[in-house]
Amino acid sequence: MKTLTITILLCLAGLAAQAQDLIIKNDKSEIECRVTEIAETRVKYKNWSNLNGPVYSIPKADIFMIRYENGTNETFGTPTETPKEKPQEITKETPAPKVNTDLKKHSFGLGVSLFNPIIRVNKAFAKSSSGFAVQTSWSSLPNSERWFTSSVRWQIMSGTITDYDETGVNINLFGFGVEGKFNANWIHKDNLSWYSGIGIGYQAVSASYGGKANPGFINPSGMMLQIDLIGVQSWGKNFGTYAEFGFGSEGLVKYGIMYCW
Numbered sequence: 001m002k003t004l005t006i007t008i009l010l011c012l013a014g015l016a017a018q019a020q021d022l023i024i025k026n027d028k029s030e031i032e033c034r035v036t037e038i039a040e041t042r043v044k045y046k047n048w049s050n051l052n053g054p055v056y057s058i059p060k061a062d063i064f065m066i067r068y069e070n071g072t073n074e075t076f077g078t079p080t081e082t083p084k085e086k087p088q089e090i091t092k093e094t095p096a097p098k099v100n101t102d103l104k105k106h107s108f109g110l111g112v113s114l115f116n117p118i119i120r121v122n123k124a125f126a127k128s129s130s131g132f133a134v135q136t137s138w139s140s141l142p143n144s145e146r147w148f149t150s151s152v153r154w155q156i157m158s159g160t161i162t163d164y165d166e167t168g169v170n171i172n173l174f175g176f177g178v179e180g181k182f183n184a185n186w187i188h189k190d191n192l193s194w195y196s197g198i199g200i201g202y203q204a205v206s207a208s209y210g211g212k213a214n215p216g217f218i219n220p221s222g223m224m225l226q227i228d229l230i231g232v233q234s235w236g237k238n239f240g241t242y243a244e245f246g247f248g249s250e251g252l253v254k255y256g257i258m259y260c261w
Contacts, residue, residue, distance in 0.1 A: 020048045022067040023058065026077055031058075035066060104191075104235060104260040109137040109242060111256015113155070133157040133251060137181075141235070141260065142188040142195075151181045153199065155250060167215040177203030177249065179224050183231070192234045199226040203249060224249035235260045 023031040023045065033045040033056075042057045043066070063076045113133035139151035157175040164171050179201025187194040201224040207217055226248035233242035235258060243255040 021045070021069055023063060024065045024067065025058075025062055026064045028064075035068070104141050107137075107139045107141055107233075107235065107240065107258040107260045109135070109139060109153075109256050109258045111135045111137075111242070111254055113157075113251035114253045135250070135254065135256065139181075139258075141233075142183075142185040142193045143190045144188065147185045147188045149183045149185060149193075149195075151183070153179045153181055153201075153250075155179070155203070157203070157205065161217075164215045164217060169209050169212050169215045171215075171217055172208045172210075173205060175203055175205035175221070177201055177224050179226065179249070181226070181228075183228075191236065191240075193232070195228075195231045195233075197228045197231065199228070199248070199250065200224065201249070220249075226250040233258065 020032050021035045023033055023035070023043070025031070031045070032048040034048060034051055035043060035045045036055060037044040039057075041061075042059055043063060044055050044057045046055055047053060060076050065073055065075045067073050111134075113135055133155050135153055135155045137151050137153040140149045142149050155175075155177040157173070157177070159173040161171040161173070163169070179199040181197055181199035183195040183197035185193040185195040203221060203224045205219055205221045207214075207219055209215070209217075226246060228244045228246035230246075231242065231244035234240055238260055240258040240260055241256070242258060243253075245253055
């Protein structure tokens with residue numbers, strides 16, 4: 001009789017355990033309860049330990065599954081797994097490349113030209129000659145990424161030819177020219193360049209013969225053409241210098257100073 005009583009009590013306890021519903025949340029925590037309603041977005045229930053108590057609700061989005069008292073399951077989502085921490089990689093920081101924020105882009109130059117071309121073109125006919133040219137220019141400056149540059153150059157020329165072609169006539173010359181130049185900077189850094197270039201423009205030259213007739217002087221007015229075989233320019237914070245060697249309308253050797261910005 002005693003054995004039968006124990007068996008009946010165990011069966012009743014098993015039935016009681018099966019009679020409850022079980023809400024399994026996404027975080028794998030469980031709620032023992034009696035589900036009373038499943039709405040569109042929420043599930044209402046009573047705690048199994050207090051079936052006569054209040055009704056609670058929980059969003060469906062927080063529920064992984066409900067296991068009902070009859071043994072059936074209803075799944076709503078996916079359980080959330082705590083992500084495993086990845087081992088941190090210790091990397092050596094690479095310093096960011098330094099950016100030169102003080103790059104100069106333009107320059108204004110002032111220089112002189114030796115072996116004045118308006119003198120040289122008639123030198124064979126002169127007992128003696130002298131002359132020079134003053135140049136001003138606006139230029140774009142190269143840098144480590146820009147190798148092709150351009151400029152505009154203005155030139156004022158003056159010179160004297162003595163005893164032209166043994167006629168006893170002295171010729172005074174004055175001229176003005178303007179020229180566009182294009183340089184290929186085959187060594188180009190942020191404050192230094194070596195280059196070669198070509199210039200094309202126009203010059204006007206006036207000649208006076210001391211009240212005498214023109215003794216056959218060849219006036220070099222007209223198209224300007226200058227080829228610079230080699231040039232170098234260097235600049236600092238605000239000022240720089242340049243020198244060029246070539247041939248044409250500007251002369252053989254030119255040098256000067258620059259203001260850079």
